[in-house]
Amino acid sequence: PLVPRYGSTPKARRSLFTAMGSSAGRRPLTVLAGGAVLLGALALGAFNLPGSLKQQDSFTSKPDAVAAMETLGKAYPERGTQPITVITPQGRADETLASIRGTRGVDSAREGRTGDGWTEISVLATAPPQSAGETATIEALREQLDGSYVGGPSAEQLDLKDTNARDRLVVVPIVLLSVLLILVALLRSLVAPLILVAAVVAVWGAALGIGGLVFGPVFGFEGTDPGLGLLSFVFLVALGVDYGIFLMHRMREESLKGAEPASAALTALRTTGGVIASAGLVLAATFAVLTNMPMVQLVELGFVIAVGVLLDTFLVRTYLVTSASVALGRKVWWPGALSREPERPVPPKEPERVPAAAH
Template sequence: MPRWAVIGLWLLFAAAMAPLQGPLQTRAADESDTFLARGSESAEAKRVIEERFRAGNESAAVIAYFRDGGITSDDRLRITDDMTRICAAATIPTLKLVGSPYGLACGDQDPLDLSPGGPGLLTSPDGSVALASALMTDDSTPVAEAAVSTIRAIVPPPEGDETGLKAWVTGEVGFEADRSEAVKTIDETLLLVTCTVLVLLLLAIYRSPLMALVPIFVVGIAYVVAGGLTYLLVRAGVTTVSGQSTAILIVLMFGAGTDYCLLLVARFRDELRRTADVDAAITNASRRTTPAILSAGAIVIAAMLVLAVADFNATREMGPILALGIAVMVVAGLTLLPALLGVLGRRAFWPAVPHVEADPHPVAPLWRRVGQLVERHPAATAVAVTLVLVAGALGNLGGREPLDFSEAFRTPPQSVGGEQIISERFIPGRAAPVEVVMDYADGEAVISRLTTGLTTPVQEMYLFAGSIPPREGQESELALAQAYLKMDPFSDAATDSVPGLRKAAREAAGGRRVLLGGEVPEAYDTREALKRDNRIIVPLGLLLILVILAVLLRAVVMPLYVMATVILSFGFALGVSSLLFAHVMDQPASDQTLEQFAFIFLVALGVDYNVFLLARIREERAGADSTRAAVVTALERTGGVITSAGLVLAATFSVLMALPLESLFQVGFVVALGLLVDTFLVRALLVPSVAVLLGERNWWPRTAGT
């Protein structure tokens, strides 16, 4: 197909997909079900509450008023006036009820509408906090954002008004609004910062303004297409999407995609030094790099698709989305990029235009010295690097507690501050009650067992009225209760108490179904789901990558030690990061998905870029006297471009550290560190050293050149 036709088709496809970017971001902003475990009891409890209880499809904004020394009579008047103004606001169309400990401002009182237990439950024992609430009949993200914006404009700020009265808007609506605000600008921020970083790096590598923009243009077109296709999959119900998934999609596509472009561009420049024929140069460059790009892309796609077997929703939804993004990027890298380079020719590298030279493969002095080190001292080099990696991996021995909601933001928003006030001044479990769904007839027995047992962690428990009348085929009416724990609901002890609570509740119900939901059971179910996922994802991912490597290299020995070295670099990155997070950054807690995401990205991408070196070793072996000579030549000739690719990818993932969510900061830090270690230690020193030591045995069971 003519080059201009290829470029035109990509532009038309991107233009068709561009209008879908907005709807994709709207879908991604709603993360209400993202962090649940598929098939878990807590997920089932949430579903039953939404279907069978009138409060299930409603959401509440909790306003925590605070005055040090106690709420005064003037404060009560202010709170009552605030509630009246919230009722009169026209920006919350689904508002159902607004009330405080001092009365109902608007709406019809219903046993299911307000927290049970009476006004005493809405004021702290020391009288310093009063809790008001606004109930809405719609729990969607746009409604939460509108409600929180309206309420925060009415009530005093957390810093206090002129009288010293303070207020925080929190609860499920506050959480949803703050989380949405945190992820709302993630994609725009990532795109801006990522493109800026990549342009600066490419300018430094090629010293050409046009060549700094060509890869960004290719990846940008591919990203628009992938985003549109992702939205179509979401709309068809094939997958779900969250802000976290779209953020990782940007980083992965721009990082890996730019690297694929770098490989072809570097080979194109070499070919332009060999021949004056631009068409021949781009044809030869494409022919020699296509197998490596296809293999590298296949490795990442396979690793991402493995995520689709996970039980944890946030992990599972990433699988098809990231795999689709890389697949589109590979196709663009093998079609759009060659077409653009063929049209631009030597002009693409202006002002550093390559000319035909006697030696088309100049070796930089640095990589000549690295090649000499590996050739002369392979054993010492391999041992030294391995010791460094093992020492860093020892940092994993300490372990870290999981990140809770209050630690999820780099800068805690208002909803977190409100929950902290509630936790400090009320029953500890008041900040995150455990929701218990059971047959209405079992309510009294379950409550008695959970609140009066000698070892129960429940301090207080309140029963709502029954569910919506049972439908045909359902045996009984259900009851919904809230249990407040004696301990911090975000602590490990609270999470560990869930199995005991579930067992006790079922025993009290005579073996009949009792469902425990809410944040604490969800945290336990998430932890267990991640354990199960790791037992499947890690070995399955390793096996698939190993098979792809063996097919690519037509060998068994080389894939085995390449995988081992990449796993070592993963261990080093995670161990050193754990030490830095805990002892330098004062962040001892870890996001529960960190190990899983870091493993998948580092192993897949680490092997991915080893493919570039290994493919070149095989290519050089065809014309070399020995594998040792082929390894050294391949290292010297590709060291610059492969190291540049590693730097680009590490820089791209480090952009995640600029985002307000702690989970993405940690993923960005660990993956960026691991990629740097893989670039400068594993790919530059360890893998070549082991390859030199093994010599012709690298190609077992085949012989070199077959």
């Protein structure tokens, strides 16, 4: 029944977000420090994330193909059960085959199909699939087989891990810089955008940390998907910045109308809290659906994003961004025009007048 209108005066009513804002406004530095310590402690859990996810561990329940590979591994413990594929020029097939057989960690190799000037060689390592030993064998083959290509499922997983590591170094700074520039143009400030960007990075780290605390010990997962960090970052930054714009832009509108920083921050939280909470709950539930999927990658992605959205909605936007804005006062709009306006002192309360009849 309550339809918000632009420029309307919020009704004075006690709500959950009013209570949250009041607690953040009374002791902003204490709330900010406590929240930062909590997020930092949760982010440390990221160091407990299991290693790269092996292909046979990608399912929440064991399929027949994985059971068959395990049966082969028990029957032939001295050799691998998943071939490494080498593609070499046809004219050098014999030379390549001899070089492969002389490589440490190779159990056997045999020539396969030939076509279009290329020959396929199937290689079995002595180490189990996607183990440290097999990875060392793949790297040794790639180093010594000049002009040939070393592939197969294990080599693909190795390439995927390296590619995602490279993408994180490139994509994360580009996304953060792009978002920062957009926020600077929108809010006419440097400090407020930096607060919002720092908030989404903190949420991302804390969500991954919670994943590290539960994926292995609680869910029993043997690894994490190499793309988990990058995909969860992109989703959480996109969603978190949306919520930040709802809150901070309303705060700027209130400041432009003459409200003091603390009053503007609390009014913004009271008027946008319902929108942010509703959107957060819907999005968290949407991504939580992925935890019902039979693929470990999807379960991990859905869990991290759902937890991150809830942290962003009910902790970071409600308490940390609000308390930081209250603590900084007009400095939050530096170097814009709003930061140069003097803060007006709060007028003292007028003493209550005693009615004449009481004398």
